[in-house]
Amino acid sequence: MSESAARAQRAAALEEKRKRLEELKARRSQRGADSAAVSAKVSSSANLDEYIDDLLRQPGAANTPVAATTTQAEAPALVNETGETPTKAPAQVATANNVIAQAAPPAAPPVKKVETFTVCTQTEPEDFPEQPEPEQDAVSVDDDKPLDDDDEVAPGESAKDEEGEDPKVLSPEELEAEIVSKPFSEFLNTASKKVERVLGTPQLADLLVDYVGEMDGIKRSESKVSDGSVFLASRQLYQCPKWTANRDVTDLHWSPLHRELMLSTYDMPMSANTANQLSKGSAAVSAVSHTDTSSSSLTPRSGELQSDGLALVWSLAMPGRPEHIFTCGSPVLTGRFHPTEAPLVIGGCQSGQLVVWDIRAGRLPVQRSSLTTASGNKGHAHPICSMEIIEGGSGLVTTAVDGKVNFWSIANLRDPAESLQVGDSASCCAVAPESESLLIGDGNGGLHTIQSASSTQGQRTARRTVRKLDVTSSTPGGAAAGGDDGDAAASPGHFGMITSVSAKSIPTGATSRAAGLSKGFLRGSGGLVLTAGVDWSTKLWAPAYSDQPLMSWVSNSYDYMSDVQWSPIHPSLFATASSTGSIGLWNIASSLEEPITGVDGIVVETEAATTGKRGLNKLKWSADGRRIMAAAGDHVHVLSLAEDVVRQKGDEDSRVMSHLVSRGLLERE
Template sequence: MDVEEVAPAAEMRLKPVPKLAMASMVLFEAPPTEKVYYEKELQTVESSFQTDDPEDEAPAETAVVEEEPVVEPEPVPEVPDVRVMDEIEKEIILQSWQFQDFFDRSSKLVERALNSKSDSLVDYTMADEGRKEVNTGRGIKSVCTFSDDRLTKNRSVTDLSWSPRHPELCLASYTKPASSLADQPDGLLLLWNTHVPTRPEFQFHAQSDITTSAFSPFHPTLLLGGTYSGQILIWDTRTKHTPVLKTPLSSNGHTHPVSAMHLVGTQNAHQLVTTSTDGLVCTWTLDMLANPIEVLELAHNPLDATNLRVTNEIAVTCFGFPAGETGTFWVGTEEGAVYQANRYDRAGAKAGINPMESYTGHDAVITGLDFHPLNVQSPHDFSDLFLTSSADWTVRLWRARSPTKQATSTTPSHRVIQSLHVFEEANDFVWDVKWSPVHPAVFGCVDGSGRFSVYDLNMDVEVPSASVMLEDGKAGNKLAWEAAGQIVGVGVSDGSVQVYDVGELGKPRAGQEEFVAFQRTLGEFSGSHGGASRY
């Protein structure tokens, strides 16, 4: 063996053994770091991951997150000190027109909502939800009374009408108070609401007694009125108290009290026709009241030898136009007769009173005249029928004849037309009469004894089908039907307006039964007078 090969092996066996030594150690005990685990459903909004996929309904996975840093809340801003107004500043705000207008409108809305049995958010002008409880019987039921001791005391109602657009609104005009007060106007026009009967919705003033009033059917915010001084006034519900237009006090228009008015024509072409107690008929356009566009004086023919009168003047108390007619009208007079008149000259007839005919029967002043409304659902035309009321305690039914030619040397100079029927159940002067707007055979009337009566000619032609005495037994001055034909307003001499529900009396039967029955009733009237019936 070679010496060089043996030497490395011997050297490896001869390595020194490591020496061990003692060492000291210091131990510290520390708790382990806490690990926080959050479920997935706690990290998100519950509704943000809602889905209909069934795979998403698997159990939520857990995840390890670190501790969130603490967010310090934002400092709350300091609220400045509120300045308290003194009494002078409060009074200035309370007296300002902006605050009074806001308070007036808001209080009416709140009061209307509290008095209404329906949802105050429903548009009750487009439906019947806002009405009072409906009367389902054939009797007359009291609904409410419009009265205000401060405004209507010692006054009398002169005219009454219902809004054609808003069925809950009723317009009433009043005379000058018996005991004049410094803060009360002579003429008063109040707009009442059946949902707020305790106070008027609007009030308007005039310098003279308002003798007649009406809504404008073509302008829902305009109110029309005639006065004792002869002025024609127009109010707007968007303004306060005073008229927006009025005629001047001059000889160009009326100089006597305005007795009646009618708005004739269509939406695009209409005119206001008024008449006064001196027989003057004036025609106006609503946008210009400085001068009438037409003036017509009604008078008797002085050459008529059959009329033994001291004067030829005609004192008009009321007048009316048949439905759809604008040129021919009928007038009631203080002498108790009714005359047909023309606004314009026509073939064979001149403008003015027709001297060939007079509707004679009443023995006292005529207080009301109303033509039968035109019903588009009826197969029969009753628009030539009209009613008159009088201070002779009667109501009469007439049929208007077609305008005839003026008298000539070969024709009779005068012809008396008799009424179709006389209703004599009144206990006093009959102050007004009106047809129902929906039932062909129903009309109502009021008299001086305080009796409100409703007649249904298809049921009985002699006595009223229902009647009621007004509250406190005061005389009824005016009568007005609401467009639906079930609510009736009665103007009273003590200044109140009493509202009644006539129930089933105001509702015609389904189909054409009521019209056919009324046609048969009119045939009996014509036969009893010996004349041929056109019905």
């Protein structure tokens, strides 16, 4: 386009804008003329309005009668000179005595009470950056000022930044420096985590749906997962090789406050001098730091990948990376979420110390218990092998491999409140929630109980009492599964270390709660206890009735059983984990002979079944009983069970007792 044509185009645009401004001024002038005409029309009635207003402003006009100079007959004469009725009605009315009285003012409307509230969401500042103020249009129809030629932007003119410079292109060295900078790392960590949460939301779809219980009329799904198992609805693998390579999971736990969070603890990386470190032990942490690297960051500092201890918090929505990372100077053998404070995580270390991590303070512990070096101290001097929450969340119990049991207050984890010695070794621990009685398994196959300070009649005792279940004594009803008689020889205890012990957690309102306590445990099916050991067996106990195991199931492949756990919501369902990498699901209300999953179970780690590596070492039920978290090596598997597995079918609690009584394993009450 030539320069003359461009000038002509701009001139035409300016002429159009001037016409629009003239039209606007003409409309405003017309509105002013109309207003003047209306004022002139009503000016004739102004004198009468002023006279009436003067009468109303006189003192006592509202209470003193006015002379009746105007009667009802003359009332219609109150018109203006032009013969029209006044446009403004006087605020007076005629009374029965033909006098004019002032009308009472109308009552004020009631004031409405308005309540307001604010709805907020937990977001970060970068989620909602400040928006720039909108720029005014170059031309406003309400503006009387005409535009100049300089206000126009020439067509085709390129936009630049505020300084008038083009964006700078970074060199490869500058680009690398920006990528490794702390602001960019924090941004990338936060943004990528949000994307992964969104992509993983299908894993959280059924967290708020309760399928447990009678569901008549609802069609149950019979779909299979990729491995062909009809017992699973889905399965997911959670791993982070960058942090967990060459490590093994030592403990698992589900968060009691956030259903989608999981905790896994790890030992030290395997190396040439691992044996020396295991024998010597190490302090849990040499220093406590409150300005450490953020626990939510995936980037390690120098030497952090080789930390002896590690604890990871996982979210169901992010299988590829942990939500939080905690490190420690000693291998972490057991861990639990804090029962009431969501940001806190408690760990038990090989050094014998308890450590507390806070997600707000970084990766290192913010608190640790006293390191016991003298015989007079109450703390642990040997590795802590198990940990459980007691007293409704206000207490904690830990057991060490030397058989020492410590009771702690959650409010003070520096020194234990009470200590007991149970035998000469310990390997696992469980709590009976209804009675707060403890079950301790040892390295020789023995099972010990610690009765709580409350007796069976509700009276307080002087101290906790320790009792070992003596399997050598003859007790009625102590026959093994498939045994021909009830003598003690047919039902011995474990021949090796007890790897796991599990007590039932009966849902509120269950009928077994009314059965009463005996020897610190519930009578009925609510007091049944399970143990697993390296002697290839899983055993069923009833401490309220007998000191001997009621039944014993031996692995068909003669592999040691690494864990056993009762379902938290199903009265007759439990799961076992073996070194073959498979999980077995049992429902003893249906069968006392074999698991419902068959002798091969559900294969979780195929590598363990073929090469003998990565056998299962831990498993944990979720609080709703619909998921099982299982660990194999450094892999964490989450298995969602099918509805038919977790759904109760009638009174299975009573059927369990009927099976045990009919076999002569328990006496009928």
